[in-house]
Amino acid sequence: MNGAPPPPSHMGGQRPPPPPPPGAAPGGPQQQHPQMHAQPGQRPPPPPPGSRPPVQNWQPAPAGPGAVQQQQQPGFAPPGPPVPHQYRPVPQQPQHPPQQHQQHQQMLPNQGMRPPVQARPQQLPPVQGPAHGMSPPQQQHAQQYPQQYHQQRPPYVPQQHQQQQQQMQPPTQGISSLTQNMGGMNMGQQPGMQSPPPGSHSHKQRTRRAYAPFNPEVGDAPSQGGPAGFPPVNNPQMPGFPGAGQQGYPSPAGPPITGPQTFVPGAQAPTPTPGLAAPYARSPGAAPLPAGTGQPMGQQPAPYEPQKPRIDPNQMPSPITVHTHDQENYGSAQPYSTAQRLNAPLACTEFTAVDDGNSNPRFMRMTMGNVPHTEELLKASHLPLGIIVQPLAELAPSEEPVKLIDFGEEGPIRCLRCKTYINPHMVFINGGKTFVCNMCRHENDVPDDYFCNLDMAGKRLDSEMRPELRNGTVEFVATKDFIARQPAPASFVFAIDVTWNAVQCGMVAYAAAAIKDALYSGSGLPAGVRVGIITYDRSAHFYSLSSSLDQAQMMVVPDIQDMFVPINEGFVVDPTEARHIIEPLLDALPTMFANNRTAEPVLGAVVQAAHEALRGRGGKLIAFQTALPTFGPGSLKQRDDAKLHNTDKERTLYEPQDAFYRDWAIKLVEDGISCSLYLFPSAYVDAATLSQLSTVTGGELYSYPAFEGGRDGRRLMADVRADVQRAYGGSAVLRIRTSDGLRVDEHYGNLYMRNHVDVELAGVTSDSAIGALLQYDGKLDEKQDAYFQAALLYTTSDGQRRIRVHNLAAPCTTLIGNMFRSSEVDTSLNLIAKMAMSEALTSPLKGIREKLTDRCVQILSAYRRNCASGSAPGQLILPEAYKLSPLYNLALLKSPAIRGGADVPIDQRIYHMCLMRQFSVRKTMDYFYPTIAPLHMLAEGEGVADEVTGVVALPKLVRASYSLLDPAGMYMLASGGSLMLWFGRQVSPSLLQAAVGVSALEQIDTKMHSVPEVPTELNQKIRAIAGGLVPTRAGYVNVQIVRQGMDQAEVQFASLLVEDRNNDNMTYVDFVCAIHRQIQVEARPKGPSEPKWSYH
């Protein structure tokens, strides 16, 4: 049934005039059922049970203001095999009673004026303030849902002194003081550190230290055991930190605090290991590095009881400071040259890169800029060594597009031995007649037609003229050797579940609107993409969209056991040519199925149909599914069992319940078809099984639990637009090559692998990110760079076969200090999260959590052992480039993907696991640490877009802790692409009036999902900040309103504040204390022992 020749592309031409506006009735198009005549705005009465309209095929009429006419086309005979003519949209009773969307809508009692949250406790150990206990909304939640909190500490009891402290201290004070403190500490070079290479960023030499010691006691007065009246701090959620050393850390009777360099006394000062004081490379005698001797947390029964840690949370290393710093380095100064190699801008930094022989960091990032020359050195550091490749990443408008090179029939020059593509790091010798491969050192003859003389420096005279010898990233036209089947423009098939549930929750209306928006608004589809539409319930409905028709024709295949596509031509069409067909159809879908009482959407059959329709041409299935498929091919059982949650057996629910979807996903991959799956669960849908469709095919999973149009509709529209309009490549294969001595051990992401080297991606988008963990085959030559090349063979959306090649050269090092100095904690977190997700199928989550923390301890211990062994034993020393690793580790532990607690619905767990697998580095950072902008004290220029770049100037951001929120203030929180607008309980009426146009919190409509427009400057700035925090293709995002102490949504808000105690885990301060104790245990001299855990 396939094989219809693709219609000619008209993407560049004039679009046909838009059809007349849809019906005047608010609901848009009217009921299209041919058997009915409905009045505008009136829902037609359901036909009597049992009546089956003998519909053969029917078409939705263009929506009009009048009553809908019967639209039967007499004499239409579908092409192809005979189609059974049964369409029964109405009479059946639901197979399952329609599910009401259950939400916890219990409103919290208004607890009246709440004492102000203390910004920065001055007199008391902060651990006793709200930052270290449960945040107030969590206390409320805990009162409502005590079972989730039974093991947590007693709720925070506000004290009198806090009520007196009305004045909010600027939270930035502590951050800046930390910066100053840290800047003054141990700035000298440590053993093991190399000077920055010549030519590196001079500014960075000043600002990027090799490491900074972190002193937990800075800025805190000695305590006399803490004031009375506070509940004892006990039993944080992560139990079992080794009890050893408790009495010593941080001791109330410790030495007086004298300044930033004061050491925290340990229980017993561990003796530094003399052999390890020197850099690793200089102490070969100290071969058996005593790594990995710590106890994994959670194995010791003794509960961890922090003893009044007197750490000011504001002194903790902060992502805000780090990112602000990085932005200052790279934001406005001159562009970042990729030849610099070291210390690339962080993923969240806005920068402009110039490709000087290495790929833009947007395409390829390494977990460390310096590659250790041996496996032993890597193991000694415990750092992960890997790459994150985002092969089609979007470039900034200020950056040069990737150059396309056509080598004709011969194809691009490659190394004969290892097939590495020609790149700027290949060396030409022998007068230009030979080139030496940078990967395998093989000497290859230069083809005659590629010969060029060398200059005095041995460089080809034409090297500046040839992009493949000058740029780290280029694209080659693929020769026919790379073409397995004739490439064709990609086709996107939208499949919409139209069962009772789907219609009633508003999903059908929003999905149809989102598709229409994605096709015809913004930048539109990528060039050349064709479109097809399927709707389905217990049967599948196909639409002929041929532009020669007046309106879409619907064909129904009720026999889903024997699925076929009943339309030969006109199923996938050019959306521009067929706009007059597609738009009215999408407008009509919600009313066409308004009375559809069928349940059980047959997703399995739809996958089969999409496979048949797209076989031979490739493309993408974009499916919108609301329920567990319980009928037809691929029907699944309800298997969720609450008794398994939070137990070792929970992971049986992560595995697919049968092979159907995986098998079909593999068939999709073979035919170059990827799948984006949009789930709208109101009950268990078995995301673990269904997500195989997206994870195997390079697609993505989206989830909107208990979908509510008003709340989630905008997010859905933004997601669909981004999904459909971003750059797309089909039938892709990625291969990562490395220097001899290294190899890729494992690949992570949404992908499929038939062998160990070729990563098959049925579809690849600008957001697709693949992780690769590197392994050693031998020793690297420390005098040479280590090289990496990622080559992506793919078909562009308009049917061109291309090879995009990314290259990276990294210096080898023999010094562990250089590894730490060049580490990228963001990229490492992305890779570690991806690795953890792949382990979730085989290891209990509890074990994974312990391993993650253990890994963090091992890394920091290795740093201490090898790079800072001369420091005082009680002092916590964090490597500068890795100082955020405890915080990010904690954020990962708190993510719904792996956090403890029985209250994470299993589908949500799977969804978040999928996010980790598919996230790019930048998205990982947005996800793990929220951005919080204060809105109540905007300075001039803040909240205003730059006239040239359009970038909105943000106010000074606030760290993710409830204690830092001013109850008289307003804040915008951005996390993972969504926004929350938080109003403090004491926000003044005038401020409120200027912000949202009402004078009391009670008057705010919490159902609104955008910032209302009010003609004030503040309101304009707030809306600009919202757009600046979450820039989307669609230009809008959902804004959730949260009023302090009034809205249930505050529980969700508080759960995003990762520095607080929440999500089954401790505060940032407590966690760092716990890590520090572990490091102290590690530092004690022990006999040689094998690491308990390592990366390899």
Ligand SMILES: [Zn+2]
């Ligand atoms: Zn080679």
